[in-house]
Amino acid sequence: MKNVSIIVSVVVFFALTCCQKETPIFESKSTVHFEKDSVVHPFYIQPSSVTQDTVDIVIKLVGKLASHDRVVEVPIVESTATAGVHYKLLGPVVLSKDSFNAHLKVVLYRTEDIATDTKLIKFEIRDSEEVFVAGFPENTSFRLYFSDKIEKPTWWDGTFYEFPFSEIRMKFYIDVMGSANAPNTFAPENGFMYTVFKLKRALVDYNATHEEPLSDESGAISWEVDWINY
Numbered sequence: 001m002k003n004v005s006i007i008v009s010v011v012v013f014f015a016l017t018c019c020q021k022e023t024p025i026f027e028s029k030s031t032v033h034f035e036k037d038s039v040v041h042p043f044y045i046q047p048s049s050v051t052q053d054t055v056d057i058v059i060k061l062v063g064k065l066a067s068h069d070r071v072v073e074v075p076i077v078e079s080t081a082t083a084g085v086h087y088k089l090l091g092p093v094v095l096s097k098d099s100f101n102a103h104l105k106v107v108l109y110r111t112e113d114i115a116t117d118t119k120l121i122k123f124e125i126r127d128s129e130e131v132f133v134a135g136f137p138e139n140t141s142f143r144l145y146f147s148d149k150i151e152k153p154t155w156w157d158g159t160f161y162e163f164p165f166s167e168i169r170m171k172f173y174i175d176v177m178g179s180a181n182a183p184n185t186f187a188p189e190n191g192f193m194y195t196v197f198k199l200k201r202a203l204v205d206y207n208a209t210h211e212e213p214l215s216d217e218s219g220a221i222s223w224e225v226d227w228i229n230y
Contacts, residue, residue, distance in 0.1 A: 030063030032072055032095070032102065032125055033134035038143040043110045044150045045180035048171070050110065054090070057104040057142060059125070061095060062134060070095045070130045072102050077141070078122035086111055086119055086146075095131060108146050118147040155182035159192065162225050166216035176202040199223040 035058040043053070059072055072093040081087050090105040104123065121144045125133050133140050150167040159182050163169065174180050176199055183195040200223045207213045213220045 029132050030061060030066070030070075030130065031132045031134040032059050032061055033139035034058070034123075034125070034142045035060050037139060037141070038145065041108060041144065041146040042151070043108075043114065043146065043148040044171070045174065047175050047178055049175075052107055052109050055106045055108060055144060055146075057106065057123070057144070059093065059095075059102040059104060061100045061102070061131075065100070066095075066097050066130065068097050070097075071128060072104075072131050073126040073128045074104055074123050075126060076121060077124045079120065081119040081121050081146075085109065086114070087121060104142075106144060110148055114146065115148045115150075118145055118149065120145055153180055153182065159183060163223065164218055166218065166221075168214070168216040169221055172203070172206075172214060172221065173199065196223055196225055 039055065039057070041053065041055055043050070046053070059074070072095055074093050083089075086109055088107040088109075090107060093102050093104045095102040106121065122141060123144070124141045127133050150170050152165050152170070156165050170180070177195065183192045203214060203221065203223055215221060
């Protein structure tokens with residue numbers, strides 16, 4: 001019986017030893033990936049006075065913090081935009097020693113041609129000496145789209161059905177109200193009646209300072225509503 005116990009112990013020992021040899025050792029590496037895979041930046045939702053804007057693209061660290069700052073290599077691999085004309089990179093992309101996030105910042109310029117053409121800048125993270133590409137490829141490239149093409153907001157037909165939509169009317173709305181957001185029916189200072197009143201006053205001022213009244217393809221623009229008497 002004693003001999004059997006010794007044999008069993010030896011077998012277990014060798015089995016455990018073999019398992020330990022076959023188990024791979026995990027080597028931890030700092031990897032990075034984009035928080036999102038793309039974003040669309042529409043200039044048209046901002047007033048005409050805004051001629052440039054900065055997009056902050058977040059890159060996330062998976063791994064341990066380091067005792068020093070590390071540079072993340074993020075080259076442009078595809079683009080329909082021209083550097084210095086349509087955009088400027090604020091680099092390099094630095095992963096600070098006390099942060100799990102790095103920031104790729106891009107200044108976009110509101111040029112005339114993006115009113116009819118959507119521009120694309122595609123970035124891709126590359127391995128560097130200390131920071132490696134993450135193991136999920138769908139998050140290691142990022143597409144930045146931007147344009148100034150005016151689009152009809154989803155809220156228009158339900159809220160502004162009194163007024164026919166046009167790009168010129170929408171642009172005027174944004175310039176006066178400061179955004180492309182719908183009137184807030186729960187806020188008196190930004191409700192439908194207040195918004196219409198503000199647009200009417202702004203239209204009077206515009207027409208008084210221009211030789212021709214504000215017009216679109218349907219003729220002179222009006223913000224009159226039958227049931228609003230002011």
